[in-house]
Amino acid sequence: MVTRVVIGDIPVDVVLKDIRNIHLSVHPPAGRVRLSAPVGMDIDTLRLYAISRLGWIKKQQRKLRGQERETPREYLNRESHYLWGKRYLLKIVEREAPSAVDVQHSAILLYIRPDASQEKKQSLLDAWYRKQLKAAIPDLIALWEKRVGVRVNEFGIKKMKTKWGTCNPDARRIWVNLELAKKPKECLEYIVVHEMVHLLEHHHNERFIALMDDMLPKWHSLRDDLNRLPVKHEEWEY
Numbered sequence: 001m002v003t004r005v006v007i008g009d010i011p012v013d014v015v016l017k018d019i020r021n022i023h024l025s026v027h028p029p030a031g032r033v034r035l036s037a038p039v040g041m042d043i044d045t046l047r048l049y050a051i052s053r054l055g056w057i058k059k060q061q062r063k064l065r066g067q068e069r070e071t072p073r074e075y076l077n078r079e080s081h082y083l084w085g086k087r088y089l090l091k092i093v094e095r096e097a098p099s100a101v102d103v104q105h106s107a108i109l110l111y112i113r114p115d116a117s118q119e120k121k122q123s124l125l126d127a128w129y130r131k132q133l134k135a136a137i138p139d140l141i142a143l144w145e146k147r148v149g150v151r152v153n154e155f156g157i158k159k160m161k162t163k164w165g166t167c168n169p170d171a172r173r174i175w176v177n178l179e180l181a182k183k184p185k186e187c188l189e190y191i192v193v194h195e196m197v198h199l200l201e202h203h204h205n206e207r208f209i210a211l212m213d214d215m216l217p218k219w220h221s222l223r224d225d226l227n228r229l230p231v232k233h234e235e236w237e238y
């Protein structure tokens with residue numbers, strides 16, 4: 001017998017069968033949750049058990065989703081690539097002319113010489129993503145300088161494996177992760193605001209959280225969106 005219970009927003013399939021112990025598992029690819037339990041156990045007990053393991057369940061689901069997204073790109077025709085949270089299909093246009101990138105409808109067009117390597121295609125797209133961020137960030141900084149009441153001297157974009165953003169409060173310089181060009185623009189805004197608030201408060205303490213709550217009340221959900229992805233901003237413990 002399979003019963004479905006919902007814990008928070010996570011559906012859990014409960015299977016009662018001839019076993020001695022409760023067994024909880026999270027399955028690829030989508031992170032489906034299954035709870036096997038001995039026949040005769042009551043559903044409220046199982047629900048409480050699942051709630052007590054919610055942190056573990058979410059962690060397993062994040063891992064699976066991370067694996068899914070970390071599949072390396074091969075820069076082939078019709079491969080999915082993202083810009084500002086929207087999915088595009090890559091279209092490789094081979095030509096004997098300087099390379100270029102363009103967006104048309106739902107396609108990212110990569111104009112490139114026929115003998116171009118995968119590395120060349122990647123560096124071309126990376127440079128294009130960098131250009132998108134460079135174009136978007138100054139307006140965000142200008143807007144938030146007024147709201148936060150700080151001045152940013154300089155910003156940079158770089159590839160980072162473990163952080164979405166970072167800042168140097170003394171130099172008043174902020175850095176954002178190149179990958180943010182692929183996420184919804186609101187996520188970029190959250191990281192820019194987060195790093196700018198660090199110019200007022202270096203640590204993730206109560207003052208920092210109060211400032212963020214005041215400036216950008218929905219920052220929690222934007223952070224959760226980003227943390228569902230393999231790159232995490234920082235170690236968040238609350």
Ligand SMILES: [Zn+2]
Pocket residue numbers: 194198204234
């Ligand atoms: Zn931070």
